[in-house]
Each structure stands twice: as C-alpha cells, then as structure tokens.
Amino acid sequence: MPSFARPCLALLTGALLVVPSSFGFNTPLSEQAVREAYFLGQRRDESMYAFLNKYTKLLPPPKTGPHISAVSFLTPFALLVQYSSRQSDYSAQRAALDHKGHDEVVEIQVDIQLTQSYGAMIATPTHSRSGSPTAIQQRSPEFWRAFKYRIFDGDEEITTEDISGEPQYQCSEGGGCTLTGAIVYIQFPATAFKSDSAGVEVTPREGDAVSVDFDLSSLR
Numbered sequence: 001m002p003s004f005a006r007p008c009l010a011l012l013t014g015a016l017l018v019v020p021s022s023f024g025f026n027t028p029l030s031e032q033a034v035r036e037a038y039f040l041g042q043r044r045d046e047s048m049y050a051f052l053n054k055y056t057k058l059l060p061p062p063k064t065g066p067h068i069s070a071v072s073f074l075t076p077f078a079l080l081v082q083y084s085s086r087q088s089d090y091s092a093q094r095a096a097l098d099h100k101g102h103d104e105v106v107e108i109q110v111d112i113q114l115t116q117s118y119g120a121m122i123a124t125p126t127h128s129r130s131g132s133p134t135a136i137q138q139r140s141p142e143f144w145r146a147f148k149y150r151i152f153d154g155d156e157e158i159t160t161e162d163i164s165g166e167p168q169y170q171c172s173e174g175g176g177c178t179l180t181g182a183i184v185y186i187q188f189p190a191t192a193f194k195s196d197s198a199g200v201e202v203t204p205r206e207g208d209a210v211s212v213d214f215d216l217s218s219l220r
Contacts, residue, residue, distance in 0.1 A: 024198075024216030025075040027104050027190040031096060033220075037077050038095040041084025048085060052078060055219060057212045065207015066118040066181075070111040071200050073214045076104040076190050104190040108151060110202055112144055113168075113181040118206060120179040141167035144182040148203040151186065154195030162187040 026033070040048055056072040074082065084095060114120055123134040144165040151158055165184045171177040196217040203209035 024193055024196050025077065025190075025219050027076055029076055029080070029099070029104065033077060034080060034096055034099050035092050037080035038084045038090075038092045041081040041087075042090070044085050048081065052081060057214070059210055059212070061115065062207050064117040065115070066204050067113040067115050068110060068202050068204070068210045069113050069181075070109075071202070071210075071212040072107075072109040072111075073198060073200070073216075073219070074107045074109065075216075075219050076106070077220045079105070079107055106188045106190050106193060108186040108188075108200055110144075110149065110184040110186070110200070111181070112147070112184065112204075114139070114179065118204075139179055141179055141182070144184050146205045147184075148201075149184070149186060150199075150201040150203075151188070152199035152201070153193045154197055156195075158188065158192050160186060160188050160192075 029037070040051060055074055055078050056070055058070050059068055061067045061069070080095070080099065083098075084090060120139050121136050122139050123136055125134055142165070144167075149163065151160070163184065163186050165182045167179060168181045168183065169177040170180045193216060196215070198214045198216055199211060200214075201209060201211045
C-alpha cells in the first residue's frame with residue numbers, strides 16, 4: 001500500500017469505529033448516565049416531570065369505544081429516572097448497583113380509560129325464559145387482553161410475550177370501587193430497537209385503532 005494512503009485509511013477506520021450502531025437512544029447506559037438519571041429522579045420537581053412528559057403522547061377521546069388516552073415509550077434512562085423518583089432513602093451508589101443487576105429494557109405503557117359507550121358494566125345475551133334478552137354484568141378487569149398491540153422498530157414489526165396489565169379503579173368513601181380502565185405494560189430488550197423511530201398501534205375489540213409514532217433520536 002502506498003505510504004500516503006495509510007493516514008487516510010487510518011482516519012476512515014477511526015470514523016467507522018465511532019459511528020453508533022443505532023440512531024435512537026443510547027444503550028447500554030454509561031455510569032455517568034446512570035448517575036444523571038438518579039439525580040434527576042430525586043428532584044421530584046417540574047424539571048423531572050417536564051423531562052418525562054417528552055416520553056408520552058396524549059390522545060383525544062374517541063366518538064365511541066374505549067379511550068386510549070396515552071402511550072408512553074420509556075427508554076432505560078427514563079425508566080431509571082422514574083424508578084429513582086419513587087424511592088426514599090436511596091443513594092447514587094445503590095442506583096448504580098441496581099442498574100448493574102438488570103438488563104436494560106424499553107417499557108411501552110398504554111393507558112386505557114373506560115367511557116360512556118365502553119363502560120364498567122356490559123350487557124350480555126341470555127337464554128333465560130324470564131323474557132329479558134340480556135343481563136348486566138361487570139366488565140372483566142382483564143378486558144385489556146382483548147386488545148391487539150403492535151410495536152414497530154422503524155417499519156419492522158417486533159414482538160414480545162412480556163405484556164402485563166394493571167386495572168384502574170375509582171373507590172368511594174363507602175368502600176365500593178368501580179373499574180375505570182387499565183394500564184398495559186409492554187417490555188422489550190433495549191437492543192430490540194435499532195432504528196431512529198418506533199411505532200405503537202393499539203386496536204380495541206370495539207372502536208377505532210390508534211397509532212402513535214416516537215422519534216427515538218430525540219429521546220435519551
């Protein structure tokens with residue numbers, strides 16, 4: 001190889017080594033990033049809430065059907081901020097040890113609210129001879145399982161079996177509680193997202209589907 005070409009080759013090789021493997025958020029997080037997430041979470045002030053709000057898209061109510069009111073895309077950094085904010089008597093050293101003990105994940109949260117047309121009580125057909133063709137019963141707190149959730153890394157759909165849900169209730173002073181909705185949690189390994197964009201599509205059994213896009217290059 002000519003001697004004048006060697007410096008150029010070295011520069012090109014060096015440039016290739018510093019090109020990130022993903023255009024989206026950073027993973028794995030550095031020790032410095034873990035510390036920054038810890039301190040941001042410990043603030044519990046407007047700056048923390050403003051930061052986390054960037055990871056959530058709010059959606060308008062539908063004409064009919066359940067209200068998919070919010071979709072969040074929480075990166076490993078955002079999850080650390082959120083976790084730190086919920087801990088008392090917590091230290092940066094403890095946060096670093098906790099982080100080392102777990103694989104980094106992305107958590108997608110879907111907030112579903114019941115509506116007047118998709119309420120806590122549902123009518124079901126009966127075969128009774130009483131003359132009433134329907135019966136009224138409470139909606140199952142597992143209603144969210146009947147929804148279809150599709151997640152996209154760029155244009156490519158990715159799948160996971162790590163899906164769980166938490167029913168939401170409104171309780172009165174008398175002790176009675178009414179189902180008001182659910183929060184669905186969908187987790188992926190952080191390395192599953194290699195593009196600079198992600199999409200979340202939620203289709204209820206009744207009502208219209210909703211689709212939300214996230215610019216991962218703008219998220220930490």
